[in-house]
Amino acid sequence: MTRPDPAARADSILRSDNRRIFTKLVVITVLMFGFGYALVPIYRAVCNALGINVLSVAEITKFGSRQPVNGQVDATRTVTIEFDANARGPWEFKPAQRTLDVHPGELATVIYEFRNPQDRTMVAQAIPSYAPLQAGSHxxxxxxxxxxxxxxxxxxxxxxxxxxxxxxxxxxxxxxxxLSYTFFEVGGKVPPAPDQAARTNVPAPAGAPS
Incomplete structure (x- = not known):
């Protein structure tokens, strides 16, 4: 009776171990892929259960559209949004529309228009405010x-x-x-009105007190 070759036996054991490791890696890869694929519906289901709104990038960047947000729209009531604009300086600032009716939970977009009629570059920023005050947190x-x-x-x-x-x-x-915005110039001063500037530069009449 011939004894098995130790080298051949070791090679057979090595191949068997490699097959087991390869099988485990394949199973782990499939499980990881399945888990990652299932994360999105699981995440959305949890957010729905907790009442958290979830928006996709396409929904956020699609300006001008009014999309329902993850089924959380309360179609039983309508809220009127009034848009206001205040300009602290010699420029034009206004909303493209004054009112918009929305349902709570509904994604909506309004456009504000701005024009700098001056002959100089300006840096400005807007500060929002809400009425009634309690609406700001919602x-x-x-x-x-x-x-x-x-x-x-x-x-x-x-x-x-x-x-x-x-x-x-x-x-x-x-x-x-x-929703009201106050638009103001950052780090700048509001220049005087043209007629005031003209009066400032007019020389005083002779003999007038200085």
Whole structure:
């Protein structure tokens, strides 16, 4: 009776071990892929259960559209959003529309228009305010020009979107929200009106007190 070759036996054991390791790696890879694929519906299911709104990138960046947010729209009531604009300086600033009716939980967008009629470059920023005051905590802005400062060249006109969702936890007695922006120049002074500047540069008459 011949004894098995030790080298051949070791080679057979090595091949068997390699097959087992390869099988385990394949199984682990498949499980990881399946888990990663299942994360999105699991995440959305958890957010739905907790009442958290989930927006895709396409929904956020699609300005001008009004998309329902993850099925959390309260279609049983409508809230009127009034848009206001205040310019602290010699420039033009206004919303493209004055009012918009939305359902709580509904994604909506409004456009604000700005023009710098001056012959100089300016840097400006807007500060929002809300009425009634309690509505501010239920007004969720996803995109807003008020998030940063803006540089505008002489005569330049710009349009900026405000994309928002009114929280469906807004008290039911609040039927109208006023969103107001005050646009001011950063680090600058409001120049005097042209007639005032002209009077300042006119020489005083002879003999007049200085």
């Amino acid at each position: 007004f969720n802005k996803l995109e807003c020009f008020c998030f940063s400062e803006h540089t505008l060249k002489p005569g330049e006109s710009r349009q900026w979107p405000v994309t928002f969702v009114v929280d469906n936890k807004l008290p039911r007695d609040v039927r109208t929200i006023t």
